């Protein structure tokens with residue numbers, strides 16, 4: 001869960017690396033550093049803390065050089081400190097690493113016994129020493145890296161520079177992401193595409209078990225056992241400004257406001273209102289699979305798991321297939337049962353979450369058909385799956401997921417409609433009505449976003465609450481969970497999401513006049529029941545903040561405060577009811593002054609178990 005970046009070209013490299021790291025900071029932000037070739041030496045500057053600290057350190061020590069590597073860290077081995085920050089130097093080589101070396105204890109013992117002294121507590125330094133040891137007279141850096149990696153077990157994306165080879169960077173990948181950016185007379189590498197965008201949109205994804213040598217004009221890719229790999233560059237359609245704040249105070253706020261556009265992009269080309277169907281070729285699935293399956297299993301973590309809960313609801317309702325949701329981190333440690341008649345839908349905005357990836361691998365080994373729903377082209381989970389349905393949210397930088405979540409919802413509803421059509425459980429008329437409702441969502445979202453001031457007022461009223469309960473039923477339940485997750489992630493308030501019907505089995509004991517309760521209570525099929533739960537809260541003097549439908553007097557009468565959303569079809573309600581909850585979390589966090597885009601202890605891509 002770190003970010004790495006490398007550059008070979010003719011620009012001054014330190015600012016290039018810093019800019020790249022800024023765009024990767026979401027991956028980790030407890031320390032950072034760069035290594036640059038300067039006049040026959042490798043100079044290293046590192047700093048504990050966020051990237052600004054590295055920037056100050058670089059201002060104090062400007063470096064010339066036009067070849068270098070950089071890193072932003074999320075500590076796994078060794079506390080966050082300058083000493084443990086990457087790059088790690090060993091003799092002639094400097095290394096940056098994202099991942100975990102699993103056999104580090106054994107390797108460290110061997111190296112220590114042979115006289116190596118360590119200057120950090122990281123597993124990465126072991127790799128640096130192994131490479132340095134292999135990089136003897138006459139052995140190229142590429143050959144030395146290859147040789148060192150035969151001893152290493154685990155996950156890595158590595159970028160390495162050697163004092164003796166000042167015109168190149170060597171990179172290698174196993175499980176952690178790494179992408180090459182092919183520029184004009186310059187070559188880059190990074191953990192993720194946004195870091196490349198200021199220079200190029202032409203990218204080559206490295207595969208597991210591959211190694212490459214980058215010079216200003218060439219990317220020579222080989223497998224670890226020495227076979228040359230020919231792979232053409234792909235052009236990505238993300239614009240360079242997509243990863244900038246564009247006048248918003250935080251990425252998260254920008255991304256909340258981008259949702260109407262992100263939903264439009266995710267729908268584009270996938271909907272036929274005339275035939276009442278979802279366009280076949282866009283789904284990453286074969287119609288035959290749709291007819292053969294007898295179960296759908298959703299695998300996901302975090303926010304993506306909340307999208308899965310909505311997906312389950314839609315699949316059961318529209319395609320009449322039994323559906324289950326699984327927390328990927330739990331699945332992989334059970335002895336899960338999957339069969340060839342399962343369709344597994346793995347949801348992951350990053351495409352990298354290790355738990356989800358491993359659960360997908362297990363499902364695939366058991367013969368299940370796997371479809372990934374993902375926002376990052378060609379990332380690890382889509383690659384591990386049989387097909388991929390991409391959300392087109394664009395780069396999401398804020399650690400708390402917003403537009404990726406809503407575009408996942410869109411993708412899952414499209415999928416459920418498509419399954420229903422293939423399985424003859426949904427007629428074209430009903431499908432067309434649902435699709436029409438989806439097409440109208442961006443407009444309803446825009447209206448909801450325009451009401452931000454009302455949400456801001458609610459945030460001012462509740463910003464000091466230490467606890468908050470979120471309730472909902474049906475599709476409102478995952479939205480309550482997601483609203484609570486958003487709040488705790490970025491404002492550090494304790495928030496719990498609950499199925500409204502479960503309140504009486506425990507959480508009701510918490511309710512008194514100091515407990516704010518956010519209730520997702522639009523006019524859907526569950527409204528009457530949810531209303532009863534609200535009465536139960538009021539009877540115990542709980543403070544109700546209702547997410548209600550426009551013009552609903554009855555709901556407005558029972559809640560102390562309401563935030564209303566446009567009247568849309570029941571099936572698409574989550575796409576609008578989540579918006580005020582995202583804004584509420586954002587404004588409370590901003591009023592409290594927390595670090596909204598990079599909340600403490602979190603990272604956007606979680607590549608540890």
Ligand code: G6P
Pocket residue numbers: 301302303304347348349350351352353356399400401602603604605606
């Ligand atoms: C992290 C992120 C969350 C995300 C979760 C799953 O915890 O901070 O926003 O929901 O990982 O990530 P994925 O990329 O698999 O959706």
